[in-house]
Amino acid sequence: VSRSPIIAGPRPTTFIEAPNLTARLGANVVIASEAFQWTGSFKFRAAHYVATHVPHAAMVTASSGNFGAALALICRVLGKQCTVVMPAQASRLKMDTVRSFGATVDLCDTTRRTRESRVAELAQEQPGAYIASSNDDPLVIAGNASLGRELARWPFDAILVPIGGGGLAAGVVSGLRNAGASTPVWAIEPALANDFSRSFAAGRIIAFDSEPETIADGARLRRVGQAPWAVLQHGVAGVLEVSEDAIRDGVRLLFSQANLKAEPTGALTVAALLDHPDRFRDARICCVVSGGNVHPHLYAEIVRDA
């Protein structure tokens, strides 16, 4: 962009109600969409909070997707330097978005080294930079808590939230409780990436050896962060796993019944109602749709037969 937009803070979430979506899902569903948040996903809430709450003039993060774009935009607004370490095989579209906000894209050949080691190297090179995690930082949880406070105003019987690194789910729980709401929060994750489900059952963080291969790219993480775990271990009512087919069906249903463009990770919560139809029958359910950024090829392939 040629000029910085005027951004006072995160945008309020967008509530969407659709009679035919409710009919198809067997529950009274309200969507809380973060697809219209700045940069198209909830990640801007945390990026904004972190960037405005640390004094550092430079920020470094590793992100192949939404957090990098969010941090890049808020750094541009604040006049901070921003470096985003991305895997060399990341999509051109995602790199272009980060660059469009004036950030430096640092490409890392992840077949030869980890992104973490490259971030550590950059930390040495830029001793004044803040190393920003997309989930494992109390500031991230405090930033995402703004969504929890918004949800606290509604009389939901349950709130369903996608889980990857845990920053969103922990923020929603934290914001709800701070606002005095005891609404149960359910974490929803792909069965192919069920590390939180197994961690929750075991009472300790369990990690995958490598990133799991789910269509929900926001959940392609080996494990949840320590900071969110401290909130989530006793903070969520439970975890539900969903199939890859249900995730695709969720994207299609949001397209056809709610006119909402959701990324696969965002559709996890609708997928949970499809895969677990009796769990929330006739209850007032909020499905958090965490973002809308999805490659056009993939989206076209999924919705063609909606």
Next chain:
Amino acid sequence: VSRSPIIAGPRPTTFIEAPNLTARLGANVVIASEAFQWTGSFKFRAAHYVATHVPHAAMVTASSGNFGAALALICRVLGKQCTVVMPAQASRLKMDTVRSFGATVDLCDTTRRTRESRVAELAQEQPGAYIASSNDDPLVIAGNASLGRELARWPFDAILVPIGGGGLAAGVVSGLRNAGASTPVWAIEPALANDFSRSFAAGRIIAFDSEPETIADGARLRRVGQAPWAVLQHGVAGVLEVSEDAIRDGVRLLFSQANLKAEPTGALTVAALLDHPDRFRDARICCVVSGGNVHPHLYAEIVRDA
């Protein structure tokens, strides 16, 4: 749906700001999206107003699309009977939507007779029914005026509105002026369906002999209605025509830069900024996106290469 949703009235429009959309369009653009209105388009505003302001227990309308669905839903909520005359070649999806709200779909073979003659026949059969027009009725303009009142609160330099039958544009003008706002309103129509542009220049309604073939199906009307014309003739600042290519590009830009699923008619206003880039350079522009209902095959084909 098994039960009637609780619908107190039209939903407020959804304002979307996207830095990269603004950068691409060369103006400070705010989208006012009606894609999340009940039944997915602005048509619910008028349908709700008409159905709640006439005493008739039955409603009849001719619609191949959004107005039929909107009227069907509000009639279900109010407990009124609803008959929607649709062309026999309308898409199965649209028929299913109207039927899902409990309305009767009356199929008309438009190769053998006009929809108007079938509506007249139904009016004879159902003497107690209100014959609802989707645009040519002062009640329609009064209903759509609620959007104009919402837009009056923003400091826009200009508001761009799609035009087909004229009901939306007339409603926006009427609502703005009633709220004391003098914001200029521009009507945007496909060059292939430029009856309003020619009417505006001539100072009288000019009609096509047959429905024009544009991808913007909401603008496939032979002419604007008399009631909207009375408001629009001196009420709009001007008319801009856009190409079919720009309409497709508009759908793609809204997909990629604003995460918004728009129907082609809804994308007319963004298309206007693409086809007329100097007209509103650096101004604060509201693009009204009138709805999001588009067949998945067509949408997938358009956005695949966004």
